[in-house]
Amino acid sequence: MIALAAAIADALAAAHAKGVHRDLKPANVMVAADGRVKVQRMSDIVGTGLSRQRLGTTLMLGFGLAAIALAAVGIYGVIAYGAAQRRNELAVRLVLGATPRQVFALMLRQGHLLAVVGAAIGLAAAYLSGRVVSSWLYEVRASDPFILGTATIAVAGIALLATVIPAYRAAQLDPSRTLRPD
Numbered sequence: 001m002i003a004l005a006a007a008i009a010d011a012l013a014a015a016h017a018k019g020v021h022r023d024l025k026p027a028n029v030m031v032a033a034d035g036r037v038k039v040q041r042m043s044d045i046v047g048t049g050l051s052r053q054r055l056g057t058t059l060m061l062g063f064g065l066a067a068i069a070l071a072a073v074g075i076y077g078v079i080a081y082g083a084a085q086r087r088n089e090l091a092v093r094l095v096l097g098a099t100p101r102q103v104f105a106l107m108l109r110q111g112h113l114l115a116v117v118g119a120a121i122g123l124a125a126a127y128l129s130g131r132v133v134s135s136w137l138y139e140v141r142a143s144d145p146f147i148l149g150t151a152t153i154a155v156a157g158i159a160l161l162a163t164v165i166p167a168y169r170a171a172q173l174d175p176s177r178t179l180r181p182d
Contacts, residue, residue, distance in 0.1 A: 091178035104171035111163025
């Protein structure tokens, strides 16, 4: 017992010499199975405890970014598919006198309409599902306006950006090629 007390005193003296004196507490003293004594700083103990939270936060950030990327690709795919299905109609509009700028504006307007409707439906679904799971979460409200607003603006912005490429391609259609029978 005296040897253990001496080892603890030596470890405390060494820690004090390193400048670890303000956060020395009995819980900071660790005795290994072989009798070695180690003094840990409180910041190291807390840092070890927070490593799981950091990992969880990093994983959630990664999954969130992957979800946003998948949403962007999906929205782009839907808009591009719709524009491809309407190629003949858009070519006829161009033949009948519509300018490429008008076709571009038409496609953007329709893409924006889809984005607004999708954002409204998504906002309602997020709010309702948030009400269901709010009892499972700690200090998170289902109607947190910052989170819902940020997510809605982000997805709507992605949808609007995803509309630009198909709209540009539709405006650049060559009616003589598009309407030519194969």
